[in-house]
Amino acid sequence: MEQYVIRGGNPLVGEVEIGGAKNAALAILTAAIMTDETVVIENLPDVSDINVLLEAIAEIGATIDRTDRHTVRINASTIGDLSVDYEYIKKIRASYYLLGALLGKYKKAEVPLPGGCNIGSRPIDQHIKGFEAMGAMVEQSGGYVTCDAPEGGLQGGHVYLDIVSVGATMNILLAATLASGMTIIENCAKEPHIVDLANFLNAMGARISGAGTDVIKVRGVPQLRGGTYSIIPDQIEAGTYMAAVAACGGEVKICNIIPKHMDCITSKLQEMGASIINYDDAIRIRSTGKLHHTTVKTRPYPGFPTDMQAQICVCMTLASGISRLTENVYETRFFGYCTELQSMGANILITGKTATVTGTKQLTGATVCAHDLRAGAALIIAGLAAQGTTVVENIHFVERGYERLVEKLTALGAHIRRIDD
Numbered sequence: 001m002e003q004y005v006i007r008g009g010n011p012l013v014g015e016v017e018i019g020g021a022k023n024a025a026l027a028i029l030t031a032a033i034m035t036d037e038t039v040v041i042e043n044l045p046d047v048s049d050i051n052v053l054l055e056a057i058a059e060i061g062a063t064i065d066r067t068d069r070h071t072v073r074i075n076a077s078t079i080g081d082l083s084v085d086y087e088y089i090k091k092i093r094a095s096y097y098l099l100g101a102l103l104g105k106y107k108k109a110e111v112p113l114p115g116g117c118n119i120g121s122r123p124i125d126q127h128i129k130g131f132e133a134m135g136a137m138v139e140q141s142g143g144y145v146t147c148d149a150p151e152g153g154l155q156g157g158h159v160y161l162d163i164v165s166v167g168a169t170m171n172i173l174l175a176a177t178l179a180s181g182m183t184i185i186e187n188c189a190k191e192p193h194i195v196d197l198a199n200f201l202n203a204m205g206a207r208i209s210g211a212g213t214d215v216i217k218v219r220g221v222p223q224l225r226g227g228t229y230s231i232i233p234d235q236i237e238a239g240t241y242m243a244a245v246a247a248c249g250g251e252v253k254i255c256n257i258i259p260k261h262m263d264c265i266t267s268k269l270q271e272m273g274a275s276i277i278n279y280d281d282a283i284r285i286r287s288t289g290k291l292h293h294t295t296v297k298t299r300p301y302p303g304f305p306t307d308m309q310a311q312i313c314v315c316m317t318l319a320s321g322i323s324r325l326t327e328n329v330y331e332t333r334f335f336g337y338c339t340e341l342q343s344m345g346a347n348i349l350i351t352g353k354t355a356t357v358t359g360t361k362q363l364t365g366a367t368v369c370a371h372d373l374r375a376g377a378a379l380i381i382a383g384l385a386a387q388g389t390t391v392v393e394n395i396h397f398v399e400r401g402y403e404r405l406v407e408k409l410t411a412l413g414a415h416i417r418r419i420d421d
């Protein structure tokens with residue numbers, strides 16, 4: 001079983017390049033199959049979630065040419081199978097974007113019910129509500145979701161999401177792109193990756209407006225063309241490195257990012273005592289490692305991202321005073337890492353949706369286990385900040401979303417190595 005072995009206590013110093021956004025790339029790669037022309041996607045993160053989705057797209061018949069680690073050429077004119085194999089969806093939840101893309105383009109799709117990170121119940125009722133608003137017949141049986149468009153194809157519809165959902169916003173947007181007429185999606189998610197998907201689809205000839213606001217309007221088009229597109233930088237990868245510097249101390253320039261996307265994370269880390277300077281495409285963060293307590297409530301964008309909950313919690317465990325962290329998106333996210341942090345000496349009390357974190361002078365290295373992607377990232381930050389040696393197990397979760405983590409952290413002065421036990 002692969003592990004990271006970390007000797008903590010070193011400040012982080014230097015520069016780190018941030019890769020393409022995993023959660024934008026997953027939707028955009030799926031959108032790329034909606035045209036029969038060739039699409040080139042650049043700034044792709046080389047992480048296992050992306051590689052699994054590319055395998056799934058190839059498996060249904062598309063031609064995939066990975067020209068380098070961060071670039072892929074896709075031509076979907078050879079797709080023949082409209083049913084996605086369970087093999088893929090059980091590994092990555094985002095395979096369910098194939099529902100919207102295949103339904104939109106081929107008027108039919110069949111995808112196993114999604115798996116993904118164990119951070120809470122993750123229904124897809126809102127996705128289905130959107131497909132049905134466009135006239136699709138949706139059936140769930142035997143662990144599969146099957147969608148069929150009406151005779152004349154999907155018709156523009158009007159859907160008001162009951163809950164702000166990134167996945168549902170993306171999936172409905174995909175299907176609506178090739179529907180006939182206007183689709184209006186209200187109470188949309190506004191994450192940067194939603195905007196990136198809409199920009200990509202518009203570059204392929206779609207007619208989408210309002211992405212990044214509560215209301216997205218899609219005027220369906222008969223077909224999409226190919227083209228070349230570069231994925232935006234990953235807000236959560238960048239935030240993870242920022243939290244690591246805050247917790248460990250040091251000074252790092254986080255390069256190749258969009259600082260505006262980091263605002264909610266930047267302001268919280270500044271509140272805790274980190275010094276942060278914004279540049280056009282970079283952020284410089286400096287910390288003494290001495291942090292003040294704070295309060296965080298996770299919310300959909302532009303609020304504090306749930307995907308940074310675990311990482312900021314580690315900073316709280318080392319901050320003076322009592323911090324409070326309320327999770328408003330996923331009900332069980334705390335359980336992926338808080339017990340592990342407590343084994344390192346953290347003082348965390350979870351009551352309902354809120355963790356009360358009493359700062360401690362230092363964490364002590366231990367053997368801990370990652371239970372999901374961001375929990376694993378948090379345990380690595382804790383190991384980097386702790387005194388002594390930490391072993392993080394189940395690191396396959398981490399490698400789903402962080403590219404060349406060991407190389408990047410080592411270049412910043414961290415003592416971390418990957419071993420296959």
Ligand code: EPZ
Binds near residue numbers: 093168189329
């Ligand atoms: C996406 O998941 C991300 N995954 C998650 O990142 C991220 O935590 C989440 O958005 C929130 O930002 C990908 O993009 C691949 P949601 P998604 O639909 O789309 C409820 C990571 O670490 N809901 O916005 O599944 C749902 O239960 C991963 O990179 C419904 O009730 O999240 C949750 O409570 C982890 N019905 C809330 O909405 C639905 O039909 C938000 O979920 C859909 C969602």
